[in-house]
Amino acid sequence: MDIAKVQEGPVLNIVVRGRLETATAPQLDAEVKGLPAEIMDLTFDFTDLEYVSSAGLRVILMAQKAMTARKAVFKLAGVNATVKKVLDLTGFSPLLTFV
């Protein structure tokens, strides 16, 4: 999995390519934990993300909680059918914002 970041002022776009699973989730987790304070608009771009396992869900949940805490915006972009399916069946979809 590789991660690319694009920041424009308080807007941060993190592009995740590959798979968000147990082995790779810590990478993204680190990004979320180390998020700069000025970021008020965070997007995970999952266009090239194959699938996400429960480890990945944890990271997404952490990101959502963190952004909510600072009253910031958190979005998921380009979610494919497989990822959406997992988010739906685990009941995460209502908590998230999709673009």
Place this chain on the structure above:
Amino acid sequence: MSEGSRSYAVPTTLGDSASVKWWFRFVSSAIVVFAAIVMAVALMQRHFADSRSEDELDYISDDFELSFDNYIGYGLGLRAKWIRDQVVSATTAVSQVRLRQWADMFDLDEINVVLRDGRIAVSTDDEVAAVGTMLGGPAERFMVLTNGVDALYTEPFRPGAANPGCVRKYLGVPFADGSGYVQVGSDIRHVTESFRSGAGIFMRNWTFGQGRDGFFLCAQKEGDDYRVIMSASRNETGCWAGKLLEADLGFDLDGLYDAFPPSADFHASGVNFCRRSLIVRRNGSEIALRARYIRDILIVAVLPLGPNRDVNQATTVLVVFSLLALFTAFGFLLARISASNRKLSAMRDAENRRNAEDLATAHSIQRTALPVIFPPYPRDLKMDVFARMDPARDVGGDFYDFYYVGENRLAVIVADVSGKGVPAAMFMMKAKTLLKSCVLSKNDLADAVAETNLRLCEGNETEMFVTCWVGVLDEDTGDLVYVNAGHNPPYVRHPDGSLMPVDSVSGLFLGAMDTAAYKVYRTRLAPGDLLFLYTDGVTEANNVMHEMFGESRLEEVLRGERGRGLQRFNPLAPKLAPPQDVCRFVRNAVDAFAGTAAQFDDITMLALRYRGRPEVFEITKPAATGSMPEIAAFAEGKLKDAGCPQDAKSDLLVALDEILTNVCSYSGSADVTLRVELARDPKAARFTVIDSGSAWNPLDHLDPDITLSADEREIGGLGILMVKKLMDDVSYCREDGCNKFSFRKVFG
């Protein structure tokens, strides 16, 4: 059969309940009809009897009246003749005074001497003299006396034309010289005197028919009452016995007067030959009455109706007895017919009951003999089998069977027993059991069949036979060995729809000759092939025009070319239909062909789809999260080789990630093994994760609540939920000290 289960008592005696009921019904309806006829006859008889009595009364009363008139006339006639003899001729000059003297003497009210031309010569009555002639009046009829015949002429009492209050009777006698006639007239008032004096003599002549109890009575008005003058009846010796009406009939004259009121002008006219008829009931007997009033005299003719009725009663009794005899004879005849009918139908019922019981027994034998739980081996991915046996009404004795012979070898059998009913069903049981024990105990299938045949031939007094086809499929390789004992060969249907008959030279059917020999044949099934076994009930099913379903139609169905629903869904085409559906399509096609014709033979089918043994791959690595990428890559490679599509692959890899994470993080196992099984029919992958850690079944734990908010959510347990939802089936077992968690997804 236990005692009492088959006692069909046939009712033949009069004592059984059905017979009693029948008799009751017959007798009660016979009584009703009988009573109705008797009543009708009796009523008619009485009506005729009473008519007779009344006619008799009328006749006698009329006769009485006439005779009475004659009697009066007789008296008048005597007096008239005397006067004529005195006058000698109409031309004789006789004075009115003289005539009046005579009138006084004879109690006559009028005397006229009439000339032959109708002129009145002399009359006691001035008014009559003033009229002067008989001609032109009612008395003109008396002119007949001038025609020279020496006979008197009289007319009955009549009210006078000039004076209606005067009721008079006239009588005329001609003069011998033809010069005219003498006419005398007498008022009705004289009647009563003459009646009284002459009544006794007069009434003596009055009788009713012999044997009757009728009689006359006369009563004269006195004041407001009528006092009986006399009553008369005649007994056999001809003397009259005076009986009072009261004593005889038991009612008084007041009652009689009420019953026979005279007309209003009674007293004015002085006479009222009132004709009244009445039927009166007194003291239980009925009497008919006729009444005549002659002035103030009442004459009543009385006739009891009983005697006339008695005569007719004899007829009634005759009718009654005839009917009785008729009904009795008829009743016995009917009873005999009914009894024999009931006997016959009871025997028929007994026979039907026996047949039904036999049929039920045979059916239940069949039912319990055959395995009916499908799918029989649900965890077995390598094959899928379905069978059905639909019995005909007269149970045949088809059977199917399947069982494992060794770990991966499945025997399938279909057979057809000759004959019907319970014997066939029992032979079927024997054959099936024998065959199974032989197949299980012998290595060679031909030997097994030969041994079965031998044992069936022993003691086969009923000479029943069975055709059968036995095959054993090696699930790992797809090899099929088989023996055919006189049975119609099965078909193999390939996934592309093409058919291959499973050829063999058929051996002799079982149970015929103990020396019969059998040969084993081999073929091989590829994954996706369907083996279709059947009995001739399918191909020999008839329609109403006695055409047979036949092999070609069966082949059309199996290829997917025939049948309702087949065209629509084309389910036998590339997307392979399960064996149950194949059997159903064949059955439906047979039903559609047969139409209303009855099924006369058992219809049996067994369909076996061979899925093939899945390819199995394994990888073992240390149970650490670091191993996971490598294991995932291994799995992904195998999935790619099997042509697994992207979405299924992702799901499998997600599930794998979850399970491996659990094992690597928490199990405490040193190693973890992934087994990948790739099936070809249908295309599916099964992953089994095996670890030797502490026993832990992820399926034991509750699913997390996925409706909680972000703050409340927890991650634990989500992974298992995902595995359960993404995979087609999941299972866990603990075996040999290892956790084995398995999940499967179908992708083709």
